[in-house]
Amino acid sequence: MFDAPGIMISAPSSGTGKTTVMLGLLRALADQGITVQPFKSGPDYIDPAFHLAASGRASFNLDSWAMDDALLTAIAGQAEGADICVAEGSMGLYDGVATRGQTGFGTSAETALRMGWPVVLVVDVSGQAQSAAAAALGFRMYAPDLPFAGVILNRVASPRHERLTRMGMEQAGLTVLGALPRRGDLTLPERHLGLIQAVEHPDLDAAIAGYAAFLREHVDIAALRAAACGRSLQTGGTMPRPPAQRIALAQDAAFSFTYPHLIKGWRAAGAEVLPFSPLANEAPDARADLVWLPGGYPELHAGRLAAADIFRAGLKAHAETRPVHGECGGYMALGAALVDKEGRCHKMAGLLGLVTSYEKRKFHLGYRQARLLARLPGFDPGVLLRGHEYHYSTILDQPDAPLAQVADADGNPVAETGSHRGRVSGTFFHLITQEKP
CATH class of the missing domain: 3.40.50.880 (Class I glutamine amidotransferase (GATase) domain)
Structure with a gap:
């Protein structure tokens, strides 16, 4: 048995900025001397290489549609020895498929619930203020048993915009863990499959260092770390066998x-x-x-x-x-x-x-x-x-x-x-x- 305290970085939809938050948080924690184990919820084979570059530790996918309990446990076991797990969700928090797979429907919410990791919801608040809280509260209440740490407001236009949005979140009873001003330069290059590969980025380390500095300035890193919790997990699950020697x-x-x-x-x-x-x-x-x-x-x-x-x-x-x-x-x-x-x-x-x-x-x-x-x-x-x-x-x-x-x-x-x-x-x-x- 080992404990795997962690958090799940998710969002209402794709394109909200959760990858920027994920990479910045991984580097910010690593810069503090914290051993952080990254994970990716769902079938993504590009993001784990970025996670490795940000944290210095190999990232692994956790997938409730494709993986059975033994494999999920074995992969979660890669966190043994880490101080904290940080997982990045795929698409929206509850997005998955219609037919149940090995252990679920492939949603980030399922991964968070299975591991006991509270959700940090990255909310794009552009074009709205207090109304963002109504949407965030819907995500909080959709699955009442899902652990929920709070929200990070992204693409905040001004101090007034932040104040109004925070008021809405406070009225809804949601903890605001940070507010990120709108910045067009903090995006990763993309192509038709999404992000470019980590090996192709012209200056990846500098970009990630920039994300980390941005998060340290606008997000309560200590509160994020304090919010981490998780289930005690069995060790000894079975990883895939090699097809050849x-x-x-x-x-x-x-x-x-x-x-x-x-x-x-x-x-x-x-x-x-x-x-x-x-x-x-x-x-x-x-x-x-x-x-x-x-x-x-x-x-x-x-x-x-x-x-x-x-x-x-x-x-x-x-x-x-x-x-x-x-x-x-x-x-x-x-x-x-x-x-x-x-x-x-x-x-x-x-x-x-x-x-x-x-x-x-x-x-x-x-x-x-x-x-x-x-x-x-x-x-x-x-x-x-x-x-x-x-x-x-x-x-x-x-x-x-x-x-x-x-x-x-x-x-x-x-x-x-x-x-x-x-x-x-x-x-x-x-x-x-x-x-x-």
Whole structure:
């Protein structure tokens, strides 16, 4: 058993500024010598890298739709030894799916309730004053059992605006933990999948230091820390097992979307993870038993990948005797060709027949449950996997055999089944876990 006191940074909706608050708070706490364990509620594979940069400690996803109790407990156990946990919610506090998953519907509220972490609601008060309190009170009362620490007012226009908004919150009985003036320079760069990756930010450390200074000036950090509480949790849950003993893992600006708990589980079980960079034209380690290409942004680097002859030759040589798997962007890189948004066609590895295009974008987003029709490294046919899909590519051709029967969170069939040929496989969903029988 161990105690994991913490708070959940959430909001009524996306775009309210909770990521700025999260990163600033992580750094502000770390600057005080506090050991802080970050988490992300929900299926996000970009934010954890920002959390690591802000706190100096690896961040992990907690997902009530995809994960069973054993995995949630194992991941929460990564907080052992930390002074405080700080989790960042996804979308709005109560936003999730319509059909229950492993332990819930995938909401940030469920994560907070399960862990016993009080919610800090970041409220965008632009365009309103006392009325913001009515909305915040609705969030407070929607789930009366949910622990609630208070609110942070964001995008405050003036001292008068702050005074009026505070009056409303006080009348509603809500604690105001801070008020952030409106500042247009405190935003992270974005692209079509949301934030850019942490490795791409031109000066990430300076940006996070700026967020921390902003929070120290306008938020009661001591009150936030004092509000932290949580449940006593069992240790010893099971992390995911590795799909091979030696795993060559692509890691660079084109391939970086792997859930941290997977890599942690692989290494904890004794697997050797061998990073390599396709963008640097590196071949996967010849000793590897498996090559794993994560998702990322291959469409932004398609020309360099097409010219990476050493990478492609090493990939093909490996596939002659050992398995290769790609997720989303990695899947596209294993295909025959990728058409970028300008309509230029770039030759990919050709280990699968998949041809994808970004010229005519089509949005794909949501949880996925996949019943395997063929073997995927580490998983036998018939196994049910849970994951998440998020991309804008369109399939122009997919001539290979389908890898799985794929459905969304509600059980509706999804056309993107993945595919396999020989020892090579690929999926558009990012693996989170295997559902236990």
